[in-house]
Amino acid sequence: LILMVGKEALILCIDVSVHMSGGSLESVIYLASCVAERKIYNESKDEIAIILFGCAVTDNQLADGSSYEGIRVTHPLQPPSFEFIRFIKNNIMVCNSTEADFLDVLVVASDLLYQKRLQFPSKRIFLFSTLGATFDSGSVATIVNALKNENIEVAIIGPTEEEPDREHEPQGDEPGPSNSRSNAPHQKPKTEQQRIADRLLETEFESIASVYSFDEVVNVFSFLQSKEVKPTPWKVNLSLAGLEIPVLRYVASKEVKTKSWRKTTHVGGDDDKIVISKSFYVLEDGKEKEISDEKIIKGYRYGTSLIPINENDEAEMKFRDSKCFQAMGFTPASNVSPGMYTGEGSFIIKASPADESSALSAFIWACHDYDLVMIVRYCYSSASTPCLMGLVPRIEEHIEYFVGVSLPCADDIRLFPLPSLDSYKGLEPSNEQLQKVDNLITAMDLESEEFKEYELYSPENTYNPYIQHFYSCLTARVLDKNSSVENVNRLFVDAISPSPLVTNASQRQQLELKDAFTLKKIEVKKEKSKPDFGGDLLNKDGDQGPSSKRIKVDHEANLDDVFISSTNPVEDFHIYSQSVDEKTFEKACELLISQIGQFINNSFTNESFPKAIQCIVALRDTCLKRQRIHFFNTFLSTYKDELLAGPKANFFNDICNEKISLISSSECSSSTVTDDEALKFILPSVVSQSVEVKDEADDLLDDLI
Numbered sequence: 001l002i003l004m005v006g007k008e009a010l011i012l013c014i015d016v017s018v019h020m021s022g023g024s025l026e027s028v029i030y031l032a033s034c035v036a037e038r039k040i041y042n043e044s045k046d047e048i049a050i051i052l053f054g055c056a057v058t059d060n061q062l063a064d065g066s067s068y069e070g071i072r073v074t075h076p077l078q079p080p081s082f083e084f085i086r087f088i089k090n091n092i093m094v095c096n097s098t099e100a101d102f103l104d105v106l107v108v109a110s111d112l113l114y115q116k117r118l119q120f121p122s123k124r125i126f127l128f129s130t131l132g133a134t135f136d137s138g139s140v141a142t143i144v145n146a147l148k149n150e151n152i153e154v155a156i157i158g159p160t161e162e163e164p165d166r167e168h169e170p171q172g173d174e175p176g177p178s179n180s181r182s183n184a185p186h187q188k189p190k191t192e193q194q195r196i197a198d199r200l201l202e203t204e205f206e207s208i209a210s211v212y213s214f215d216e217v218v219n220v221f222s223f224l225q226s227k228e229v230k231p232t233p234w235k236v237n238l239s240l241a242g243l244e245i246p247v248l249r250y251v252a253s254k255e256v257k258t259k260s261w262r263k264t265t266h267v268g269g270d271d272d273k274i275v276i277s278k279s280f281y282v283l284e285d286g287k288e289k290e291i292s293d294e295k296i297i298k299g300y301r302y303g304t305s306l307i308p309i310n311e312n313d314e315a316e317m318k319f320r321d322s323k324c325f326q327a328m329g330f331t332p333a334s335n336v337s338p339g340m341y342t343g344e345g346s347f348i349i350k351a352s353p354a355d356e357s358s359a360l361s362a363f364i365w366a367c368h369d370y371d372l373v374m375i376v377r378y379c380y381s382s383a384s385t386p387c388l389m390g391l392v393p394r395i396e397e398h399i400e401y402f403v404g405v406s407l408p409c410a411d412d413i414r415l416f417p418l419p420s421l422d423s424y425k426g427l428e429p430s431n432e433q434l435q436k437v438d439n440l441i442t443a444m445d446l447e448s449e450e451f452k453e454y455e456l457y458s459p460e461n462t463y464n465p466y467i468q469h470f471y472s473c474l475t476a477r478v479l480d481k482n483s484s485v486e487n488v489n490r491l492f493v494d495a496i497s498p499s500p501l502v503t504n505a506s507q508r509q510q511l512e513l514k515d516a517f518t519l520k521k522i523e524v525k526k527e528k529s530k531p532d533f534g535g536d537l538l539n540k541d542g543d544q545g546p547s548s549k550r551i552k553v554d555h556e557a558n559l560d561d562v563f564i565s566s567t568n569p570v571e572d573f574h575i576y577s578q579s580v581d582e583k584t585f586e587k588a589c590e591l592l593i594s595q596i597g598q599f600i601n602n603s604f605t606n607e608s609f610p611k612a613i614q615c616i617v618a619l620r621d622t623c624l625k626r627q628r629i630h631f632f633n634t635f636l637s638t639y640k641d642e643l644l645a646g647p648k649a650n651f652f653n654d655i656c657n658e659k660i661s662l663i664s665s666s667e668c669s670s671s672t673v674t675d676d677e678a679l680k681f682i683l684p685s686v687v688s689q690s691v692e693v694k695d696e697a698d699d700l701l702d703d704l705i
Contacts, residue, residue: 008046009077009120010035011109012128017054017070018096019132024159025094027214028128031157034221035126036084041471047120048084049112050075052092053100054133060108070100071108077116082478089479099133102197106143110152117150124153131158131197140204147208154209156201157217159190222491223463234380235352238360240327245359246352247325252403253459254345258470321379321386328388330372336390336407343406349391350401364400367393374402436509436516443506456499465492564591566598569611570618577622585626592619593635600648609654616660624663629671633662640681656682 012032016025032050039046051060052072059072074091075084106125113123147154190198201211233248280296281288297310309317351360367374372393379386388409391402429437442448446456455461469488476483562584564572569592576588592615599612616636623632643652664678665671 007120008044008122008124009049009113009116010039010046011049011051011077011112011125012036013051013053013102013105013109013125014092015054015100015102015127015129015133016052016092016095017099017133018094019099019130020054021094021096024130024214025092027218028157029088029092031214031217031221032126032128033085033088036080036088037471037475038221038223039080040082040085046080047077047116048075048080049073049077049109050084050087051105051109051112053102053105053129054098055095055100056098062108062111068104068108070098071105073108073112077112082475085475086479101133101135102127102129102131103135103137103140103143106147106154110143110147110150113152114150122153123151124155127154127156129156129158131156131194132191134193135197135200137200137204140200144204144208152208154205156205156209156211157214158211159214219491222489223468223495236323236325238325238327238349238376240363243359245357245363246354247349247360248352249325249404250348250350252346252348256464256467258467319385320382321384323381324377324379324386326377328375328377330367330374333371333373333392336373336392336405340390340407341405342408342412343387347389347404348401349404350399360402361400364393364395364402367391367402368395375407376404378404378406433516436513440506440509440513443509444502446502450505451501454499454501456502457496462495463492465496468492562587562591564588564595566595569595570614573615573618573622577626589619589631600643600651603648606650606654609651612651613654613658613660616655617658620660620663624668627668627670629663629668633671633673636660636662637681 012035014028014032020028036048039048050073052074054070055072056070057072058069059074060068061073062068063071074087105127109125109127113120113125117123198211201209229251231250233250235246235248237244238247280291280293282291283289297308298314299306299308301307349360351358363374366372374391376389376391377386378389388407389404390407391404394401394403445451465488469486469492472489472492473485476486562576564576573588573592576584579585579588596612596615596619599608599615603609619635620632623629640652640655643649659682661678661682662673663671664673664675666675
């Protein structure tokens with residue numbers, strides 16, 4: 001069942017007789033209001049009428065006091081409005097005293113459509129009823145022929161063969177209706193009169209009428225369509241190798257956005273009387289001085305400079321080009337991956353009827369056979385900015401075309417260098433684990449025979465839940481200006497949630513995959529409090545003592561308490577470096593070197609390199625101060641060799657740029673490194689060399705590197 005888009009006349013015939021009690025009328029009210037709401041937001045030129053039958057009041061153009069009784073035309077054909085929805089929700093209720101023949105309703109509805117038959121190319125009737133009332137089938141052949149002659153389509157919507165008991169419907173947070181017909185355990189069979197009506201529809205109305213259950217149409221009617229944009233071609237010549245090939249470009253996909261909230265409204269008043277003004281002020285000598293609009297222009301801040309730009313400058317700064325669609329060359333399709341697509345949508349480029357040479361077809365087939373993509377320069381008009389576009393060939397049955405996608409420039413590309421796979425050695429999945437993954441993918445394959453008939457998650461049937469919720473809230477606010485924002489309809493969320501069909505079919509594979517990849521909870525070691533080596537002491541009165549009075553630790557600290565954090569490693573190291581205990585200092589150096597390694601190796605790009613540089617500078621300064629020259633020189637020399645042999649060699653370039661070299665003899669007399677050797681250590685031309693440290697390194701550093 002598809003709600004047509006375009007110029008259409010649609011009549012909603014709603015049964016309000018006693019046979020609609022027990023929850024059926026509530027379902028009809030929901031579905032009918034969804035139809036009207038859908039037409040409103042589609043912004044089409046369709047017209048809708050509402051006819052109630054089985055009611056106590058008779059009001060229709062064919063009633064003569066003896067026939068067509070109990071049928072009331074509440075709204076003749078007219079453009080839909082929120083008043084329709086308000087009427088359907090608030091004014092339709094079960095009438096316990098009257099029945100009406102559903103065939104009579106079809107006659108009244110077809111007469112309404114006949115009166116405006118020239119205005120609407122599409123005419124349809126939606127009849128909502130349980131078909132529980134008696135009817136006269138004597139004139140059924142005449143009615144069917146009249147509907148055929150006027151090309152009127154009929155959709156009869158009622159209960160299923162075994163309708164769920166409404167008293168056992170899910171409430172609150174219980175699971176709602178599924179995509180299948182009905183899976184409720186509590187059933188009630190149709191009456192004999194309903195079965196007679198079903199047989200009549202199957203035999204007499206088969207050619208013009210379709211029968212649906214409430215459950216079958218709820219997923220269709222619940223989703224609202226945004227305004228449909230008529231496909232309009234952009235006519236241009238594809239310039240290629242001296243040829244001018246006429247082509248047509250259509251928009252294939254583009255994100256639909258809700259209307260902006262820029263309009264200012266005076267609630268209960270006249271919008272035309274609203275005047276919006278802005279005033280600008282500058283602060284001079286502590287007082288506000290108003291500035292006229294003539295003295296205000298745009299300004300852009302770059303760095304510390306504020307650059308004023310007037311309207312003429314802004315127009316001159318825009319890069320414009322003439323309308324063009326020019327081929328620049330061809331490239332293998334592997335060079336244009338989906339990750340390179342930019343822009344807001346895609347386009348279809350097909351041959352123009354004016355192309356009698358079939359030149360475009362030849363290029364489509366050539367690109368298809370050789371797996372190539374055509375790169376073109378694309379500019380929509382002289383007021384547009386030119387861009388690059390890739391044309392990907394597509395050949396389907398009876399049609400061939402290019403799919404156009406925008407391609408990025410260097411400014412648009414975000415580089416994310418991934419860590420080397422060498423760092424994940426030992427973590428490769430086993431053959432058994434790979435097989436479990438393959439089994440899960442097979443079980444969740446939406447193109448498998450098990451799911452193919454349902455067309456799960458197809459773009460044509462999947463609506464944007466944000467837009468659907470937006471429309472729902474908008475309708476609620478129109479009907480009641482004091483209403484609060486509605487909760488999200490579960491149907492909207494279910495549209496982009498895992499389908500129960502897929503989840504149930506792959507449940508065994510999911511459990512097997514979970515067992516194959518076991519996860520263990522790792523207890524994170526809490527930060528231990530750090531002793532304050534060299535911190536200011538508070539006197540007994542709580543006042544801070546002189547800064548010159550620093551604590552000197554003259555006892556051996558607990559090495560388990562030494563901790564260098566990744567947040568403030570330099571500050572933490574400075575605290576421990578003031579300790580007079582050598583073991584505490586060595587432990588702090590060990591932890592700081594460990595943090596340096598983590599900053600370098602765990603850096604996804606180079607974002608943590610500056611922290612590592614700060615740590616090396618702090619270690620160098622401290623070693624120089626404590627006369628641990630050989631310790632630092634051995635560390636830096638050995639670390640250089642490791643860096644240049646690994647994937648993070650570019651970090652040593654940062655060390656060279658910061659001129660962080662070995663401690664030379666000019667800085668400390670105990671160093672065996674000359675100034676020339678220290679200079680050569682950080683020269684790019686000799687980055688593969690390392691200076692030999694003549695003295696033996698400390699035992700601690702031997703253990704670390």
